[in-house]
Amino acid sequence: MDDSYPTTSSRRPSSSLNVPNEILTTIFSVVVHSAPASEHPRVLSCISLVCRDWCAVVADSSELWTTVYMSHITDLPTAQLFFERSTPRLLDVILKFDFYVNWSISAKIAEVTMPYLHRFRTLNVEFDNPDTYLAFSNLYRTTASSPPYLSSLRLHYTGRTWSFAMIPNVPLLSSANNIVFLDLHRLPVNVVSHYSGLTMLSLYRIFLGHARLRDLFLASPSLETLILAALHTFDGPNTSSDLPPIDASSLRSLALSMDSSHRDSCVSGRCVISCLHMPNLQSLEVYGRCRSTAVGLGAHFGDLPKLRKLRLQHLVCSDHDGPFFRSLKRLELVDADLGGRCFPLPSLSSLLYDLDGGGTHYEWLADTCHRPGPPLRVQITDSKINQWVQGEGGWDEHAIVEICPRMSVKGMFDWAILECDREYRDTESDWFDSSSDSDSS
Incomplete structure (x- = not known):
C-alpha cells in the first residue's frame, strides 16, 4: 500500500458524508476484521481509494x-x-x-x-x-x-x-x-x-x-x-x-x-x-x-x-x-447412535440431535422428550425429525424445539x-x- 496518505485530524468530521471519524472507524473496523487476514491490505486499500477523507481516517486509525x-x-x-x-x-x-x-x-x-x-x-x-x-x-x-x-x-x-x-x-x-x-x-x-x-x-x-x-x-x-x-x-x-x-x-x-x-x-x-x-x-x-x-x-x-x-x-x-x-x-x-437405548437422563435440560442424512432412532428422541420433568430444550438440524415427531403426536408440552442449520453445530x-x-x-x-x-x- 502507498504510505503517502494525506493526514488530517482524526476528530474532524468527514466532509463527504458529514459522519464523525469515530463512527467511520468503527464501520471500517467491522468490514476489515470480518475479512480473512490475508485480505486486510486489499480491503484497507479499497476503502482508502473512495476519497481523501476516508484515506486519512484509515491511515490514522491504528485499530485497523x-x-x-x-x-x-x-x-x-x-x-x-x-x-x-x-x-x-x-x-x-x-x-x-x-x-x-x-x-x-x-x-x-x-x-x-x-x-x-x-x-x-x-x-x-x-x-x-x-x-x-x-x-x-x-x-x-x-x-x-x-x-x-x-x-x-x-x-x-x-x-x-x-x-x-x-x-x-x-x-x-x-x-x-x-x-x-x-x-x-x-x-x-x-x-x-x-x-x-x-x-x-x-x-x-x-x-x-x-x-x-x-x-x-x-x-x-x-x-x-x-x-x-x-x-x-x-x-x-x-x-x-x-x-x-x-x-x-x-x-x-x-x-x-x-x-x-x-x-x-x-x-x-x-x-x-x-x-x-x-x-x-x-x-x-x-x-x-x-x-x-x-x-x-x-x-x-x-x-x-x-x-x-x-x-x-x-x-x-x-x-x-x-x-x-x-x-x-x-x-x-452429532452423527452418534445410542442404538435405540433409553438411558436414564434425570438431570437433562438441553439436547442437540444432529444426524447427517437422517436417522433411524427417532423413537428414542420422542421417549426422551416425554420423560417427567420440565420441558426439554431440543435443537435439531433436520426438519424430517420434526415431521416424524409431529406425526407421532407432536412435542406437546414436553419439549421446546429449535430447528437450527447444521453449520451452527460446532x-x-x-x-x-x-x-x-x-x-x-x-x-x-x-x-x-x-x-x-x-x-x-
Missing part, C-alpha cells in the same frame, strides 16, 4: 492495522506498514509459509518481526519446511525476555510425513510464561513443558504415552481445557498391566478423538485415557475417528461427578454406559480437519516410526 499477515518476503513492506500504523496497539500476527520459504527468507522475516514482539498478543506460525521453524526458534529464543502480552501461540507443521523427524525439539521462545493457549499441530510434544502457565492446550496428531501425558499435567498445573485431536498413544488399550493414575484435577473441559482400538471392551486402568483422574471435569467431547466406533465411555472415563455437558460424534454407545449419563445437563449427539474443536485426514491414514505406520525416532532423540 493490528492483524499482520505474511506468507513470503514480498509481504515485508506491507507488514512494516501495518507494524508502524498499529502503534501502540497489540498485534495478532499470522505467518504462513510454504516449503519454498527457505532458511534465509524465514530468518529475514524473523528479524523484521522481532522488534515488535513486545506488542504481540497472538502468534500463528504455519510451516511445512522444518528449516522455517528452526530459523524462527533460533532467533526468537535470543530475546532477553518473553513478549509481555503474548497469550496465544499456534505452531502448525503441515509438511510431509518424511520430514517430521527433522523438526527440532525446541521451544519457539526461551521464556513464555504469559502464554495461556498453545496449539501444536504435529510437533514434538516435549515443547509443551516450556509453557507452564497454560490454561488451554490443543494437540493435533500427537503421540502421547502414559509418561508424557503425566508430564504434560505436571508441567501445566493450571490446565483447564485440553483438546487431543487424532490422538495416538504408545500405551494403548491392550496394555498388559495396570498403569498408575494421572492427576488431571485441573481439567474442566476435554475434547478428544478415539479410534476403533478404544472399544467398549477396554479394561479400565490399561489405557492412557482411562488413567486420567478428572474429578472436576464439566464438559467432554468424544469424536470417533472411524464412523460408528463403539467406545465404552464408562470404561475409559470412569466416574465424572461434575460432568454436565457431553458431546458425542460418530460414536455408538455401549450397553454399560447408562450411569455415565445420569448427571448430564446438556447432551449433544464443538470445542473443528473436527472437520479429521474428516479431511484421509491422506495420513494409509501412511500412519510410517509416520509413527519417524515420529518415534524424533521424540526419542
Whole structure:
C-alpha cells in the first residue's frame, strides 16, 4: 500500500458524508476484521481509494492495522506498514509459509518481526519446511525476555510425513510464561513443558504415552481445557498391566478423538485415557475417528461427578454406559447412535440431535422428550425429525424445539480437519516410526 496518505485530524468530521471519524472507524473496523487476514491490505486499500477523507481516517486509525499477515518476503513492506500504523496497539500476527520459504527468507522475516514482539498478543506460525521453524526458534529464543502480552501461540507443521523427524525439539521462545493457549499441530510434544502457565492446550496428531501425558499435567498445573485431536498413544488399550493414575484435577473441559482400538471392551486402568483422574471435569467431547466406533465411555472415563455437558460424534454407545449419563445437563449427539437405548437422563435440560442424512432412532428422541420433568430444550438440524415427531403426536408440552442449520453445530474443536485426514491414514505406520525416532532423540 502507498504510505503517502494525506493526514488530517482524526476528530474532524468527514466532509463527504458529514459522519464523525469515530463512527467511520468503527464501520471500517467491522468490514476489515470480518475479512480473512490475508485480505486486510486489499480491503484497507479499497476503502482508502473512495476519497481523501476516508484515506486519512484509515491511515490514522491504528485499530485497523493490528492483524499482520505474511506468507513470503514480498509481504515485508506491507507488514512494516501495518507494524508502524498499529502503534501502540497489540498485534495478532499470522505467518504462513510454504516449503519454498527457505532458511534465509524465514530468518529475514524473523528479524523484521522481532522488534515488535513486545506488542504481540497472538502468534500463528504455519510451516511445512522444518528449516522455517528452526530459523524462527533460533532467533526468537535470543530475546532477553518473553513478549509481555503474548497469550496465544499456534505452531502448525503441515509438511510431509518424511520430514517430521527433522523438526527440532525446541521451544519457539526461551521464556513464555504469559502464554495461556498453545496449539501444536504435529510437533514434538516435549515443547509443551516450556509453557507452564497454560490454561488451554490443543494437540493435533500427537503421540502421547502414559509418561508424557503425566508430564504434560505436571508441567501445566493450571490446565483447564485440553483438546487431543487424532490422538495416538504408545500405551494403548491392550496394555498388559495396570498403569498408575494421572492427576488431571485441573481439567474442566476435554475434547478428544478415539479410534476403533478404544472399544467398549477396554479394561479400565490399561489405557492412557482411562488413567486420567478428572474429578472436576464439566464438559467432554468424544469424536470417533472411524464412523460408528463403539467406545465404552464408562470404561475409559470412569466416574465424572461434575460432568454436565457431553458431546458425542460418530460414536455408538455401549450397553454399560447408562450411569455415565445420569448427571448430564446438556447432551449433544452429532452423527452418534445410542442404538435405540433409553438411558436414564434425570438431570437433562438441553439436547442437540444432529444426524447427517437422517436417522433411524427417532423413537428414542420422542421417549426422551416425554420423560417427567420440565420441558426439554431440543435443537435439531433436520426438519424430517420434526415431521416424524409431529406425526407421532407432536412435542406437546414436553419439549421446546429449535430447528437450527447444521453449520451452527460446532464443538470445542473443528473436527472437520479429521474428516479431511484421509491422506495420513494409509501412511500412519510410517509416520509413527519417524515420529518415534524424533521424540526419542
